[in-house]
Amino acid sequence: MKTMTIGKVAKKSGVGVETVRFYERKDLIDQPPKPPFGGFRIYPAETVEHIRFIRQAQELGFSLREIKELLSLRLDPTADCADVRERAQVKLKEITRKITAMKGIQSALEKLIASCPGEGSIQVCSIIDAIETPETTRRELKKKEKKS
Amino acid sequence: MKTMTIGKVAKKSGVGVETVRFYERKDLIDQPPKPPFGGFRIYPAETVEHIRFIRQAQELGFSLREIKELLSLRLDPTADCADVRERAQVKLKEITRKITAMKGIQSALEKLIASCPGEGSIQVCSIIDAIETPETTRRELKKKEKKS
DNA sequence: ATTGACTCTATACTTAGGTGTAGGGTTTAT
DNA sequence: ATAAACCCTACACCTAAGTATAGAGTCAAT
Numbered sequence: 001m002k003t004m005t006i007g008k009v010a011k012k013s014g015v016g017v018e019t020v021r022f023y024e025r026k027d028l029i030d031q032p033p034k035p036p037f038g039g040f041r042i043y044p045a046e047t048v049e050h051i052r053f054i055r056q057a058q059e060l061g062f063s064l065r066e067i068k069e070l071l072s073l074r075l076d077p078t079a080d081c082a083d084v085r086e087r088a089q090v091k092l093k094e095i096t097r098k099i100t101a102m103k104g105i106q107s108a109l110e111k112l113i114a115s116c117p118g119e120g121s122i123q124v125c126s127i128i129d130a131i132e133t134p135e136t137t138r139r140e141l142k143k144k145e146k147k148s
Numbered sequence: 149m150k151t152m153t154i155g156k157v158a159k160k161s162g163v164g165v166e167t168v169r170f171y172e173r174k175d176l177i178d179q180p181p182k183p184p185f186g187g188f189r190i191y192p193a194e195t196v197e198h199i200r201f202i203r204q205a206q207e208l209g210f211s212l213r214e215i216k217e218l219l220s221l222r223l224d225p226t227a228d229c230a231d232v233r234e235r236a237q238v239k240l241k242e243i244t245r246k247i248t249a250m251k252g253i254q255s256a257l258e259k260l261i262a263s264c265p266g267e268g269s270i271q272v273c274s275i276i277d278a279i280e281t282p283e284t285t286r287r288e289l290k291k292k293e294k295k296s
Numbered sequence: 297a298t299t300g301a302c303t304c305t306a307t308a309c310t311t312a313g314g315t316g317t318a319g320g321g322t323t324t325a326t
Numbered sequence: 327a328t329a330a331a332c333c334c335t336a337c338a339c340c341t342a343a344g345t346a347t348a349g350a351g352t353c354a355a356t
Contacts, residue, residue: 007332018315018335024315039322040333041178046276055278057290060250064313070253070275073260083259092257097251101210102247105218112221113233127218128194128201155302165303166345174343187352188303212343 004043013051020051028054029067061098152191161199168199176202176216209246 010017024031029050032041050071057067073088108144158165172179177198180189198219205215221236256275 005333019313021334022314034334039332048258049276053306056249057253058313059209060246061207073257073275088260090255092254092261094258095254098208099247099250099254101204101244102250104210105205106240106243106247107268109236109243112236113240127221128197153303164345167343169304170344182304186304206343 003040003043004047005040006043009043009047009051012048015051015055015056022049023051023054026064026068028064028071151188152193152195153188153189157191157195157199160196161203163199163203168195170204174212174216175211176219242271 006017006020010020020029023029029047032047032128034041036106039122053071054064054067058064062070069087070091073084073091105127108129112127154165154168158168161168168177171177180195181187201219202212202215205218206212210218217235218239221232221239237256253275255276256280260275
């Protein structure tokens, strides 16, 4: 449990060694310094949590670039508080929108399941209808639609 | 508004013409037949909704393969009802899990914003902590951890 | 009846996010 | 003290999801 090398980090966080290195190259996680005069790098336990976070966030539709942004919101003593706050608010909006859309699919699936209890025929159940394009997007699209 | 060709579909759904064709090649949307003896394909209005659905679902972290699975749950008179039901249940679980994780990030961001009201120093606010690795995953990982 | 905007097929290129491998050095268990 | 198991750097390769281009045909407005 003591000397955590890259292989253990990888195993604990459920990714491959090469993926850990890839995240290091992309500056998503810190690469610990190599002990002076040869040997292997030792990783702090947090690295595992960081990688798990990255994977979770990816599952939720965030790109590595966006995840880097999310991570940059962490305690950063040099950062301007108001700036962090603002960026956090942008992200919050984004996530709230996603949750709403996700719930749309969720309830569509629930309806689908309910309407298909083993007997009778499924008549209507387009999940597509469940995801109404949000207002903002509609407005944007309207502009582009001009020429029809 | 009558003869909707591929360019109009693209514009209305907010993607490029090549993307529409790409989705056709991948069988995510149907390619309408070419009118006998030359000419352009005419698209039904639904195609636009389909593409919007695809984009939304992508935003939410679904791959095109998964989206195809979601779409296959739509009214399909030939499909075995019990089978559709089962697949829908799998997807529902997946989505419910995502919503939970998303809410984790959401409340972490809310806390971050609250703890940074312009004055005082931000002490603790690791969004990372907010996303606790879910039980199931932890158990899975435990197995693999064996050798430490 | 011609021109500009659009479509068609086919193929090549790009970007993100990894994954694999070669050719070495290091640790650790025996 | 040696072999298996691991690490290191560097670079090549892969898949998903587009995006671009070429070269030819079609349509609609003047």
